Every structure is written in C-alpha cells, then in structure tokens.
Amino acid sequence: MVLSLKNKITVFSFLIVFILLLANCSGNSDKVQSEQSDKKEDCSKPLNPNGDSELALLMRKMMHTSESLKEMIKQGNLPKEFPEEFLKIHTAQPTDSETKKESFDAFASNYISNMKLLFESPKDELTKNYNAVITSCVSCHSEHCPGPLKAINKLKINE
Ligand code: HEC
Known part of the structure; x- marks a missing residue:
C-alpha cells in the first residue's frame, strides 16, 4: 500500500499523540504509587502544605529517644533525665x-505514666518497664495511626 503524503502525515501525528498519551499515563501511575507508599509509612497526609505537624515532630523525637533508651537499657544503664517535652503530647x-x-x-496518659515508671525503675526492672512504654506506643497507634507500627514493634527488647 502506498500512502499519499497527506496520509503519511496523519499516521505520523497519530503516532506522536499515542506516544505522548502513553508517557503521560505511566507518569501518572508512578505518582499514585509513590503517594500510596507515603501513606503506608506514616499517617500524615501525603501532601501537607503546612509542613510537618507539631505532633509528628514530637513523635519523631519520641522514636529517636526510644531507640537510644533501648541501647542504654540493653547495656544495663539507667536513663538520666525524664524528657519533659514529651508531656506536650x-x-x-x-x-x-x-x-x-x-x-x-x-x-x-498511659504512655506518660509508663515513661515515669521507667525513669524511676530499679535496674532489674528496666527491660520490663521499657517494654511497657513501647506497648503504650503500640496501643495508641493501633487505633490512631497504624502506619509506623512495624517500626515501633522493632523497638521492643527481647526478654
Ligand atoms: C496517644 C497516642 C500516641 C502515642 C502514645 C504514641 N503515638 Fe506516635 N503518633 C500518634 C499520632 C496521632 C501520630 C500522627 C501525627 C500526625 O500526623 O500529626 C503519630 C505519629 C508517629 C510517627 C510518625 C511521625 C512522622 O514522621 O510523621 C512515629 C514514628 C511515631 N508516632 C512513633 C511513636 C513512638 C515510638 C511512640 C512511643 C514512644 C509513639 N509514637 C507513641 C499517636 C501516638
């Protein structure tokens, strides 16, 4: 089949439109996927125009503090000072x-009272009281924000 010049141009422009559509669609699905995986990581909205919330920032500090508490307690050390700023929860x-x-x-309140107990605990109850703190993170998160549960569960010390 021999195509006239006009037909060739028509076929060619259809091809270009088709390629553009394809590129656009795959671009979109990538975006949807990354938004979904963001959502799984934490429970804040994927696009937060106001930046990270006060509570989200506090939670990140609580996460870091728990990680260092875990290391200290595994070595049998008592944490020194109660982190007063966590009362802002x-x-x-x-x-x-x-x-x-x-x-x-x-x-x-359950989390704060478990934290206070931990900071007053005798050496031989450190691990038990530390794990009680982590359990109180888990209980709240099961109801309010299941996203970080996997990371929080890893904070527990095997007894
Ligand atoms: C009383 C309920 C409650 C307790 C207790 C609690 N959390 Fe949270 N946590 C939340 C809520 C609600 C959010 C969502 C905050 C937001 O999106 O503004 C959150 C968010 C988080 C996040 C995600 C922060 C981010 O980057 O967006 C992490 C990590 C986290 N918590 C870890 C912990 C750890 C570790 C503990 C215990 C030491 C803990 N949480 C205790 C309710 C709680």
Missing part, C-alpha cells in the same frame, strides 16, 4: 485535626 497539634480521637488523651 496532649496539646501538640496533629497533621489532621481529626487524627486525635476521643481516646487519645487516655492513651497519651
């Missing part, structure tokens, strides 16, 4: 105002 603003459900304060 009750008032810190979350990413989404609906994140803090009614039960939030009870879970938060």
Whole structure:
C-alpha cells in the first residue's frame, strides 16, 4: 500500500499523540504509587502544605529517644533525665485535626505514666518497664495511626 503524503502525515501525528498519551499515563501511575507508599509509612497526609505537624515532630523525637533508651537499657544503664517535652503530647497539634480521637488523651496518659515508671525503675526492672512504654506506643497507634507500627514493634527488647 502506498500512502499519499497527506496520509503519511496523519499516521505520523497519530503516532506522536499515542506516544505522548502513553508517557503521560505511566507518569501518572508512578505518582499514585509513590503517594500510596507515603501513606503506608506514616499517617500524615501525603501532601501537607503546612509542613510537618507539631505532633509528628514530637513523635519523631519520641522514636529517636526510644531507640537510644533501648541501647542504654540493653547495656544495663539507667536513663538520666525524664524528657519533659514529651508531656506536650496532649496539646501538640496533629497533621489532621481529626487524627486525635476521643481516646487519645487516655492513651497519651498511659504512655506518660509508663515513661515515669521507667525513669524511676530499679535496674532489674528496666527491660520490663521499657517494654511497657513501647506497648503504650503500640496501643495508641493501633487505633490512631497504624502506619509506623512495624517500626515501633522493632523497638521492643527481647526478654
Ligand atoms: C496517644 C497516642 C500516641 C502515642 C502514645 C504514641 N503515638 Fe506516635 N503518633 C500518634 C499520632 C496521632 C501520630 C500522627 C501525627 C500526625 O500526623 O500529626 C503519630 C505519629 C508517629 C510517627 C510518625 C511521625 C512522622 O514522621 O510523621 C512515629 C514514628 C511515631 N508516632 C512513633 C511513636 C513512638 C515510638 C511512640 C512511643 C514512644 C509513639 N509514637 C507513641 C499517636 C501516638
């Protein structure tokens, strides 16, 4: 079949449109995928125009502190000072105002009282009391924010 010049141009422009469409679609699906995996990592909204929330930043500190507590306690050391700033858990603003459900304060108090117990504990109860703190992270997260649960569970010390 011999195509006239006009037909050749038409076929060619169809091809270009087709290629552009393909490129655009695959671009989109990549974006959707990365948004979904972001969502799995934590429970804050994938795109937060106001930056990280006060509560999210506090949680990251709590995560780091727990990691260093874990190392200290595994070596049999008592932590020195109670991290007073964690008392802000009750008032810190979350990413989404609906994140803090009614039960939030009870879970938060449970976490704080377990932390206080840990900082007062005798040497032979450090591991047990530390794991109780991590259990209180897990209980709140099971209801409020399941995303980081896997990372939080890794903080436990095998007894
Ligand atoms: C009283 C409930 C509660 C307790 C207790 C709690 N969390 Fe959270 N955590 C949350 C909520 C709600 C968010 C979501 C914050 C937001 O999106 O603003 C969160 C977010 C996080 C995040 C993600 C932060 C980010 O980068 O967005 C990590 C990590 C985390 N928590 C770890 C911990 C650890 C470790 C503990 C215990 C030491 C803990 N949490 C205890 C409710 C809790």
